[in-house]
Amino acid sequence: MAVPILKDADVLIASIQSALTDLDLVGLRDALVEQVSTYRTRGVIVDVTALDVVDSFASRTLRDLAHMIRLRGAQTVIVGIQPDVAFAMVQLGLTLEDIPTALDLEEGLRFLGARRGR
Amino acid sequence: MTADSRNFEVRVPISSTEDVIIARQQGRALAGQLRFSPSDATLIAAAISELARNIVKYAGTGEILLHSDTQGMLMIIARDEGPGIPDPDAALRPGYSTSGGLGLGLPGVRRIADVFEIVSNSHGTTVTVCKSQR
Numbered sequence: 001m002a003v004p005i006l007k008d009a010d011v012l013i014a015s016i017q018s019a020l021t022d023l024d025l026v027g028l029r030d031a032l033v034e035q036v037s038t039y040r041t042r043g044v045i046v047d048v049t050a051l052d053v054v055d056s057f058a059s060r061t062l063r064d065l066a067h068m069i070r071l072r073g074a075q076t077v078i079v080g081i082q083p084d085v086a087f088a089m090v091q092l093g094l095t096l097e098d099i100p101t102a103l104d105l106e107e108g109l110r111f112l113g114a115r116r117g118r
Numbered sequence: 119m120t121a122d123s124r125n126f127e128v129r130v131p132i133s134s135t136e137d138v139i140i141a142r143q144q145g146r147a148l149a150g151q152l153r154f155s156p157s158d159a160t161l162i163a164a165a166i167s168e169l170a171r172n173i174v175k176y177a178g179t180g181e182i183l184l185h186s187d188t189q190g191m192l193m194i195i196a197r198d199e200g201p202g203i204p205d206p207d208a209a210l211r212p213g214y215s216t217s218g219g220l221g222l223g224l225p226g227v228r229r230i231a232d233v234f235e236i237v238s239n240s241h242g243t244t245v246t247v248c249k250s251q252r
Contacts, residue, residue: 088157
């Protein structure tokens, strides 16, 4: 199931709608990395509110996505990690390392705006 | 008592990444029925996701079996008839991976398990994980 990617000014917003297979996650990563140049994007928000589980593959793919987008000159923020998902990630020893996170879409947009001095 | 003689509530055949999602959703539902907290149900779903993915990645096909006992303990069995894990002890060390991953899957599952056991040989692999309620 493909994840819809919306464009708002110079920000791309990928809003995950349901549980994703590994293939879907990799597809999302590649689509975002590609579209950063298509739309000359400065910021990317990945909304994982609807993600049921973040396991080792999902956390690695989200990290890779953010690192690849950074190499393309844009900034990624992951938003919407649910309390139970955060609990499970910590218990399993999974992290997003240095990837910025925010509570929700609104906070994510604020974070990207603040970074650009708006 | 062998695994086959137990009464399994749920048996999910695994052969694709879609099956990984089905298995973890079934696990979450069963954990909810057993009155695990929503956090622990998510943890159980994540553990099943790791085990089911390993089946797809390393063996191609296999199955996830879920069983509960009268004390409310949830048992997860992941088994396949794949080539086996060459070095099961190494596979449990964080950072060890033969697939280009970060090797955080199995060590994470072991961390959260009350009972954790791997039996692996050239005829296949069976991972057994038990999780009790706090």
